[in-house]
Structures are given as structure tokens and as C-alpha cells.
Amino acid sequence: MSANGGTKAIIAALLANVGIAITKFIAFLLTGSSSMLAESIHSVADSGNQGLLLLGGRRAKRAATPQHPFGYGRERYIYAFIVSIVLFSVGGLFALYEAYHKWSHKEGITEWHLVPVVVLVVAIVMETFSFRTAIRESNHVRGKQSWVHFVRRAKAPELPVVLLEDLGALVGLVFALFGVGMTLITGNGRWDAVGTAMIGVLLVVIAIVLAIETKSLLLGEGAEAHDVAAIEKAITEGPEVERIIHMKTLYLGPEELMVAAKIAVPACDSAEELARGINVVEDRVRAAVPIARVIYLEPDIYRGAVEQAGSGRGVHTAAAGPEAEPGEVAGRPGS
Structure with missing residues (x-):
């Protein structure tokens, strides 16, 4: 169920992000807003990330080989880790650079004033649909766990990745709407730079969280x-x-x-x-x-x-074969 649910959430996010990226790029070309450019790159990065997750899920299904006798299941973790790198570099660092550039060139939005607002509102609606799908599919496997515990302990990486990406996208759209709105109200392009910087910081934080959690899966985790x-x-x-x-x-x-x-x-x-x-x-x-x-x-x-009794040892061991490892008391798991 988790694999099917993860695929459904990925496809919903991919369709939403492709549509959003196109509309954001059009809005950027018409207005020159740095927030719109940062959000456009963000949506392109997210679309690429969903493609990577789908590719990882497909490659993980390959049969075991003599060189990889336990199969390729952990390849899904590798692609999820790559997603965090893409989100950090293409999304977060680009947005921070664009914010710095816009702060130095503080032109306001001089034409097509309502276009970015309309695009952002439409994008919020589309992203909400994607986020709702990810929440619904996650609830099938989350059980009674809190959302924080689910993201931190889920063994299938796709749903936590899509959840964090969609949450970041929604919050980023609100930041972009703030920057664009303040720029339109005041005529000062530095508000656009502020909104762009907020998007950059948000994406960097999400990327770091994803990298930390995926790294733990790559290193190898034991059962709950x-x-x-x-x-x-x-x-x-x-x-x-x-x-x-x-x-x-x-x-x-x-x-x-x-x-x-x-x-x-x-x-x-x-x-x-x-x-x-x-x-x-x-x-x-x-x-x-x-x-x-x-x-x-x-x-x-x-x-x-x-x-x-006569050995002075407190931990029981086997009569033959290697002894219980340090810290592993008889009858308790060592993992």
C-alpha cells in the first residue's frame, strides 16, 4: 500500500508542479519579478525531483544479482537523497542568489501588475490539491504516529519527501505572494527580494531535513x-x-x-x-x-x-560459536 500510495502522491505532485512551473515562468517573463523566477525554478526542481523518485522506485524493483544479492531496494533511498541535493542547490541556493541580485536592483513591478497575484493564487490552489493527495495517501500508512514522527521514521522515502516538498511549495507561494504584494503596494522592488530570500531559506531548511533523514536510511536502520x-x-x-x-x-x-x-x-x-x-x-x-x-x-x-557461576561473568553466552556481542543481553535484540 505504501508503494502504490507513494506513486499516486508523486504523480499528483508532478502534474501540479509542471503546470505551476509553466504559469510562473510566463508571469516572470511578463513582470520581471524575482519571486516569480525563484518560484518557477522551485517548481522545475520539484518536477525533476518527482521524476527522480519515480525512477528510483522503478530501478528498485530489479531482481537480485550475484553482485547485489540482497537486491536493489535501497536504491529508493539514494534517489531520495539526490532529491535533497537538488532542492538545496537548484531551489534554495538559486533563490538566495536571486534575492541578493534583486536587492541590488530594486526595480518594482511596472506592468502586468495583477498577473503574478493571479498566478500565485492559482498555484496555491493546484499545490493544495497535490498536498491533499500526499496527506491522504500518507494517512493510509501513518497510523497513530504524529506527522513529525512519520517523516522521521518512515522507511519508504517517497511520501515524506513529497509531503515536505508540497508543504515547502505552499509556504513558498505564500512568501512569494507576500513579496509581490508588498512590491505592488509600495513600488519598492526590495520587498520582492525579501520574499525571494524567504523562499530560499525555506528550501535550504527542507533540503537539510530531507538529507539528514535519508542519510539515516542509507546507513541502514533496524526495525521499529x-x-x-x-x-x-x-x-x-x-x-x-x-x-x-x-x-x-x-x-x-x-x-x-x-x-x-x-x-x-x-x-x-x-x-x-x-x-x-x-x-x-x-x-x-x-x-x-x-x-x-x-x-x-x-x-x-x-x-x-x-x-x-564460577566464571564471574554476568552475561549468559552460548556453549559454542561466537559470544553475545557487548551490550547484547541474552533474550534482548542487539539492534
């Missing part, structure tokens, strides 16, 4: 606490596993989670019996958390507290 709890319960609720010695999770893509765990298993008569038990546990994990598609379970024999 509720998913970790569900996985732990699924592993230990049957007789096949005595306890979890340590466990790690990692998102291979927005909709694919890897689970790796060392588990303590009871003594069994054959390797076939052990393998059957592990298969049962894997099925339970996938039923509890469907996105847990890649699962590695390492069976071991757990050494109890009595055997540890």
Missing part, C-alpha cells in the same frame, strides 16, 4: 520497536526455541527486512529435526511481520546460569 517485539515473540513462542541469545534487524529496502539471530535450541536427535524446527520459526516470523523476508537463524546450545 513494535516489529522487534513481534519478531521476538514469534521466535520464542513455540517449543523450537528456548530463548534469543542476540538478534539484529536491517531494512534492505522500504518493504524488505532482514532478521539475523542466534537462538538457543533444545537438544534434538537429528539435523533434520533441527531444520524442521527452524523452518517453523521462520514461518511464524514472516506471518507476524510480513516484510521480514530475509531470515537467518543460527542455532546454538545455551549455557545456563549454573554453568556460569
Whole structure:
């Protein structure tokens, strides 16, 4: 649902931004307003960004290869990070440069006075439609999370990116309307420069937020606490596993989670019996958390507290294989 919803929100934003960019460029050519030029470049950058998100979603669907055995799911994060760079450079820095230039050449709007106002009002209506679509699609996957938590913790990058872009576009249009309106009222072109600078600062801030959040996804994030709890319960609720010695999770893509765990298993008569038990546990994990598609379970024999009494060690370890890593208490996830 998140992938389909993200695509729908991207397409809505793309259509809105292409139409808005054209009308803004026409208004700029007629009036020479720097706010209109900054907003035109902003809409062009946003249109390109939506194209990048669609391209990233398409490339992420490629099948795994020997060179990339876990597939290409995280490519969606790469394209989202590129979006933040484009928004920062093409949108934010250009607007700040244009504001500086307009401050030095403070001509007002001398003709076609109502054109920029009409264009901005129409753009606000179109951008509101796009923003409404992004909100509606995000609500399908947001649940009870706050909007800030959703943007910060969402594993699928498309919806948070479109949400922030559309919000920035709406606020930027209000800033542009302010600059143009004050310029028309006072005849002083520096108000236009002020509106343009406000747009530039806004875009730089949004780009930095996007870059920080996408960087975290690129580095690799583990499962949310509720998913970790569900996985732990699924592993230990049957007789096949005595306890979890340590466990790690990692998102291979927005909709694919890897689970790796060392588990303590009871003594069994054959390797076939052990393998059957592990298969049962894997099925339970996938039923509890469907996105847990890649699962590695390492069976071991757990050494109890009595055997540890003379060692002076406070953390239980396995009788064979590598010990639990520092900070990973038996029965708790290490991720």
C-alpha cells in the first residue's frame, strides 16, 4: 500500500508542479519579478525531483544479482537523497542568489501588475490539491504516529519527501505572494527580494531535513520497536526455541527486512529435526511481520546460569560459536 500510495502522491505532485512551473515562468517573463523566477525554478526542481523518485522506485524493483544479492531496494533511498541535493542547490541556493541580485536592483513591478497575484493564487490552489493527495495517501500508512514522527521514521522515502516538498511549495507561494504584494503596494522592488530570500531559506531548511533523514536510511536502520517485539515473540513462542541469545534487524529496502539471530535450541536427535524446527520459526516470523523476508537463524546450545557461576561473568553466552556481542543481553535484540 505504501508503494502504490507513494506513486499516486508523486504523480499528483508532478502534474501540479509542471503546470505551476509553466504559469510562473510566463508571469516572470511578463513582470520581471524575482519571486516569480525563484518560484518557477522551485517548481522545475520539484518536477525533476518527482521524476527522480519515480525512477528510483522503478530501478528498485530489479531482481537480485550475484553482485547485489540482497537486491536493489535501497536504491529508493539514494534517489531520495539526490532529491535533497537538488532542492538545496537548484531551489534554495538559486533563490538566495536571486534575492541578493534583486536587492541590488530594486526595480518594482511596472506592468502586468495583477498577473503574478493571479498566478500565485492559482498555484496555491493546484499545490493544495497535490498536498491533499500526499496527506491522504500518507494517512493510509501513518497510523497513530504524529506527522513529525512519520517523516522521521518512515522507511519508504517517497511520501515524506513529497509531503515536505508540497508543504515547502505552499509556504513558498505564500512568501512569494507576500513579496509581490508588498512590491505592488509600495513600488519598492526590495520587498520582492525579501520574499525571494524567504523562499530560499525555506528550501535550504527542507533540503537539510530531507538529507539528514535519508542519510539515516542509507546507513541502514533496524526495525521499529513494535516489529522487534513481534519478531521476538514469534521466535520464542513455540517449543523450537528456548530463548534469543542476540538478534539484529536491517531494512534492505522500504518493504524488505532482514532478521539475523542466534537462538538457543533444545537438544534434538537429528539435523533434520533441527531444520524442521527452524523452518517453523521462520514461518511464524514472516506471518507476524510480513516484510521480514530475509531470515537467518543460527542455532546454538545455551549455557545456563549454573554453568556460569564460577566464571564471574554476568552475561549468559552460548556453549559454542561466537559470544553475545557487548551490550547484547541474552533474550534482548542487539539492534
